Amino acid sequence: MAPPKRKTGGGRTTPKGTRPGEQRFANPEENVKGVHASTRYTPPVTSEMKAPKPWIPVLMVALFIIGMVVIILRNLVFTGNNWLTLVGLGCILGGLYTATKWR
Template sequence: MAPPKRKTGGGRVTAKGTRPGDRPASGHPTTDHHEVSASSRYTPKQERRQLIPPNWIPVIMLVLLIGGGLLIMARYLIFTDSNWPTLVGLAAILGGLYTATKWQ
């Protein structure tokens, strides 16, 4: 017994031999500027404004990274009975890494 025929989808939407520039946009008069209507499929990228990184971002990043490392070392040299400096040091290092991702 043969399997049932598959239904093929879609097909041609426009008449054969037409090109994208042959018909006008839906209901909009032709203009010289390249403005895309809201109902079209293509959405152009929005212009990104240049973000100049503030001077304090690398300073905060370095302070957190170095401070976190120093806190972890201080746990072994000074605070031998507590693990809090290790936890705070790890949090500071993670904060420094997070700040590093924000530096553009």
């Protein structure tokens, strides 16, 4: 015995009178070989975005090194202060954030 069929509850995915893959246009001029204007706006790329800034990798590496040195010094020299661990982790996280800006 087969289980009862379920209703999917879906409606039409294409307008009535069309087949999948066909598109109807409100203006007949728009129907030029299936090409139509995009509704998304893409701003032009500025020259600042094209060229990477040379100080970003330097800052990234410096933050990583400072963070490691602070954490190492906290463990070897300043054993009673936990704030230095947070400062070191903050520097390392700053280096990771800077790494996301490097193109």
